[in-house]
Amino acid sequence: MAEDGSTASESEEYEYHFRGNVQYNGEPLEGVGISLEGNGFEAETETDADGRWEIGVPEKGTYEVTLDEDTLPEGVVVAEGGATREAEFGLTKNASVNFFLGEGTRVTVSFFDQFAQRLFNGINFGLLLALAAIGLSLIFGTTGLSNFAHAELITFGALMVLTFGSNLGWPLWAAIGIALLLSAALGWGLDAAIWKPLRRKGVGVIQLMIVSIGLSLALRYTYQFFYGGSTSQLPGATLPSDIRIGPIALSWVDLLSMGVSIVVLLAVAFFLLRTRIGKATRAVSDNASLASASGIDVDGVIRIVWVLGALLAGLSGILWAYFRPGVSWDMGFQILLLVFAAVTLGGLGTAFGALVGSLIVGVFVELSTLWLPSDMKYVGALVILILVLLFRPQGILGRRERIG
C-alpha cells in the first residue's frame, strides 16, 4: 500500500530523508556528488561547505546511494564498502549514509588484495561471533536451552557503552568496564529470576526455548522503547583505516578488537580446561545427573555459565558495534542466526566447536561479498549451515551420539 500522490520535487517536501557528511581526515569536502536510486526514484545532490548532504525520498525502502569518486579531491577514495552502498530506513524518517574515505588512488584493487582484506575482516568478525557463540553453546550444553534471547545480551553490552560512554560522557574504558559488569549482572539476574525457577519447576526444553523467544521479543522492543530506532556511533567507531599491513588496511580499533577477542578466547579455554570450575562446567555439560551425583553443585555451575555467557555476549556486542559500525536496538538480532549457525556448525554444546564454527561463518560471510551482492552476504552462511547439517549433522567437532 504505497502512499503516493505527492509529486513534489523539492527535497524538503518528502517525509523521509537520507543524510550524510563527507569528510576526509576531519576536513569537510565540498562539491562531492551524491546520487541516489531505487524504488523507481532518482535524485542527485552535492555536499555543501560543511560537507553535508541530504536527499529526500518519497517512501521508505532500500535505496542505492552512490558517491561520485571523480568529484573527490586527488588522492582520496572511498576506503571501505565501495562508492555505492545500500541504504534503508529503520523506524525513523531519517537515515544516515556515511562513506569512509581514505587515502589512495583510484586503481581497481587486485583480486588477491581484496581477498586478503576480506579474509582479515572475516577472521575479525568470526572472533567476535565466537565470543557470543561460546556463551550460547555453554548455556545449551549445561541447560539444554537454545537461548534466542542471547541476541539481546549482545545488544545490551553495546547499548550500555553507548549510555555511559556517549550519553553520560564517561571515559571509554570506564564505560566498557561498567557495560561488561552490567552484562554479567544481567546474566545472573536472568538466571535467578527466570531460568532457575523454571528449571526447578521442571519445564521442558522446548517450552524454555519458546520462553526465550518471548523474552527476546520483549527485551528487543524494550530497547527500542528507550533508545529509539536509529543507529548511533560509539566513541571512536569511525576512525580511518590508516594502518596498512601488506594489502590490508585497518584501524587500531580493528587491531584492538582482534587482540581482545583472542586474549578472551584463550582465557575461556584456560578456564574450561584447567580450572576446577571449568572442569565442573564440562562435566555438567556432558551429563548433569552424573555431575550432580559426583558432588558438583549443578545450579552453581549453571549460574556461572550464565554470568560468563552474558559477559562474553556483552563484549561481543561492543566489538560488533565497532565492526558494523553502529549501535542499534536490533543489532544483536541481526547476527543471532549467524551465531546459531556457528554453534550448530561446530556441534551443539561443544565450546571449541563454537569457536571453529564462528571462524568459518565469519570468514565465509566476508568472503562471499567478493561474489555476492552485499545485501545477500548472510545468505551464504545460512545456506552453508543447511548443507553441513545435510552431510555432517553432528557438526564439525560434535560427537555422533549428541544428535539423538
Next chain:
Amino acid sequence: MIDWGAIFGNAAVELISPTTAAYALAALGLAIHFGFTGLLNFGQAGFMLLGAYGYAIPALKLGWPWWACLLSALLASVVFALILGIPTLRLRADYLAIVTIAAAEVLRLVFTTNEFQPVTGSANGLSEFQAGLLEFNPFPPGRYGFGPWVFDNRVWFFLVLAWVVVALAALLTWLLMRSPWGRVIKGIREDEDAVRSLGKNVYSYKMQSLILGGLFGTLAGIIFVMPRAVVPSYFQPTLTFMVYAILLLGGAATILGPIVGSMVFWVLLSFFSGFISRAVEAGWFPFMTQVQAGQLRFILVGIAIMLIVIFMPQGLLGNRKELAFVK
C-alpha cells in the same frame, strides 16, 4: 477525551478481518507441525512468503490466471518443505528449529536484495496482483455492513474467501486428526521410537506433516497479502513468533485453538494499541511518545508468550493432559 467507541469499533473489526483469518490459518499449519507432530517449525514466515510471492509473481509478471498462481505458490511451498525436511527431520527437534528459521531468513533476504529487483520488486515489493481474482468478486461495488463492520466490496470478498478457506482447512485438519494418519502423527509427538517400532516410517509421516502445515502457511500468506501489497519486511522472524503466540494462546494441539487464539490476540492487541495510542494523545502518559506507544505492543506480546508457556501451556482450548510439549 478518549474516543472509546472508536477503540472498541477497531477492536471489533479485528475479530473478522482477513488478517486475523490469515494468522489463524498460519497458526493452524503450525498446530499440525508443532501441536500434533511435535515438529519445531520456526520458518512459518518463509512458507507465508512463498505463498505471497508464489502468487504475486506469476500474476504480475506472467499474467497467469488466479488458479495457476495458487498452484505455483503451493508447489513452491512443497519444494521448500522437501528441502527443509530432507536434512533435518532425522535430527533432534531443535535442529529443525534453527534450520527452518535460517531458511526463512534466506528466502526473505533473497526477495529483499536489489539483485532481483525486476522480478521481486526488492524492498518495495509488489502490488496490484489481485486483479485476476477480483474479476470473480460477487459483491456489488460500494461500502456496506453493520455496526463497526463496514467495508467496501473488495474487503468483503477477501474476508469471505479467507474465512471459507480457514473453515475448510480446519475441517480437513479435524478429519485428518481423527483418522489413522492423525493417530500416527500424534504418536510420533509422544514417542517417536514407539511408533517406529510399530513399523511406521516416521520420517515419511513427519515429512507429510511438514508439507501439509506448510501448505496451510502458504495459503495464509496469500490471504495475508490479498488486501495489501507484498513487501518482504512483513516476513521477518517476528511474524513466526507472533503466529506461535497465537497458537500457544489458543492451544497447540487443538483445531479451533488457532482460530480462537487469532481472534483473541488481534482483538486484544488492537484494543490495547488503540487505548495506549489515544491515551498518549490525551496526555495520560506524558513520558511516552506515539512511536513508543506502538512499540509497547511488541513488548506485551513477548511477555504474553512467556506467561502463557509457563502458566498456561495448554492454551485457552487445550487439554491439560495433552500437553504438546515434548520433554
